[in-house]
Amino acid sequence: MSQKIRSAEGVLRTTPPPGQSVELPKEGETNVLITSALPYCNNVPHLGNIIGSTLSADVYSRHRRRRHLNALDTGTRNRRTLYVCGTDEYGTATETQALKEGITPRELCDKYYVLHKQTYQWFDIGFDFFGRTSTPHHTEISQEIFLNLGHHGFLERQEKEQTYCESCSKFLADRYVEGICPHCKFEDARGDQCDGCSRTLDAIELIQPRCLVNKTHKVTTRISTHMYLKLDKIQPRTEEWIKQSWKAGKWSPNAVINHDGELVDSRLKSGLLPTPLTRDLSWGVPVPIEGEDVHGMRGKVLYVWFDAPIGYPSITANLTPEWKQWWFNPKDVKLYQFMGKDNVYFHTVYFPSVQIGDGRNWTKLHHLSTTEYLNYEGGKFSKSKNRGVFGPAAKETGIPSSVWRYYLLSTRPETADAMFSWADCVAANNNVLLNNFGNFVNRALKFVSSQYGGVIPDGGDTPGPYSPNDSLDSEFITAVNSLLKDYIDAMESVKLRLGLQTVMLISMRGNNYLQSSGLNKQLMTENPTRCAQVISRAINLIYALSALIYPFMPATSESILTQLNAPARAVPEVLSNDILAGHQIGAPEHLFKKIEEKMIDMWRAKFGGVEVQQEAPADAQAKGGPGSKKIKKGAAKNAVVAHDGPKSPEAVELEAKITEQGNLVRTLKAQTPKTPELEGKIKVAVDVLKKLKTELEAEIQKA
Ligand SMILES: [Zn+2]
């Protein structure tokens, strides 16, 4: 089939799709390094995880690769782009889950790594590399950073009373211990939190503590030593860095810094405290020991909160030996990080502090893109209740991954929590994709195929941009050009939902154009030149749409290109005549299929889960603050409080705050020595926590 396509200005030179070649940054240029929060490796991802980080990062990564294609001759070139992610594998949550499933932590991670990878593949998420943290490179890089922190005087030893199992001869991390809650007497309270009253606990507070390995084991307490990172000592430099970076990287207001550039994180405001970097566990990066083991660190591992963010560089190291070109290159590399809101502290305060303390010239966060939570049909996603759609199940619905991507991105929770709803999902497919976008593409292509034998007719336009002063179509051309500008602005500033809305506005404009021009057989007979002109302009708008939709729905973009019989193209800045008269198109096909309304109730029932258990806060969220790494009890049968049913967005928000505040209280309580100043801080933090809980109760009563 003959192609007649304008190839001037390098319109047609493509960048390899993600994952097909490893780009290295080039000096003197802007190079873009993209990460999405590392999913934790003890379960399957749900849709909230996917929209919160991996899918959003994928859209931006694809945009960077397709914005210009590689138009070297005009000096506009795609930015060299690298997108890495992987599973976060170490820590107690993995060890205890492995214990439950009767396999080793390594086997557990192997199993879930594959499930994560397959799920993202199905959603067409184009990582350059999807790695994992349980690798020799990861160990090496984490240990090196730990040692550097020590050499620079940022580590200190602290002693802490911890639960110890005499039978296992080891310290029991929070989740290895269960017992009676000292507050509400709930019998199955975990070492870190009570499911009965939702209070955060320290394992040593439990009454009649039990070892999770075996209930008959004798559990006592002993003093354990740990190395702490003196975040307090680094804080002035961290704050200085945040104040510079939020402006340069145009951060959206978040939990750490507001839109006036004021630091709002409670931990920063009350003063950062030394934070533990080591744990008494076996599944993790061994604490490196130089010379004599003076601090008694042998047999301990690095805390997962310390090593998880190091996964970004270590996963890059597993991809290429040249990883340092990306990670020690703040001059030429811009780091874009995508995450759910519960991860903000770790990416803006914690990890940058580690990088500052390490002392090397690290590439640090440039732009951070955070999402609020995606809830499910008036409630929350819950793995334990089997409520909501979890990774592999999305495929079983028969809804194509392109449509899933569209729906999730069109409801991306950018400024407030969003709600997944089957009715909205079906409406998005039937009303927007099928009736608007798909209808426009299909109507124009079918007309070319049936009326012109698949060959673009000559409407008299010269190749290149259409004149906005065109006598018949000036309004249409001007409107499209203005929308193209909106699209580029939105995408460059990572406003992805707005970018997608703009694509749909453009296709709507296309539909109106065909309508108002009266495209039909009669026009073709009575005014063949005008008919040819309308067709050629519509086809070129479709060609533009193939590039605009690519970051969001790569498979749909591919299908449009096949039907147009045209190669991938860059995002045009103005509508132009690129597919020329005489070009032969491919066979038209429908891009989308109607989804029957009756499926809504079926899916609601299928994914509605079982409404019998109480849910712990933050269960539904992407791996985030320590609170979100909860292991779910199979059945919290003695649960005293049962706040089942739909929760208002305010309640969900409050729960997230309570989890965060609870963690702050725990961190404070774990500190020694107990100075009057510290006692004061604890009191303030506890008061805030109580206040939040009162607010939540009121919110639930209201609902
Ligand atoms: Zn034991």
Ligand SMILES: [Zn+2]
């Ligand atoms: Zn309790």
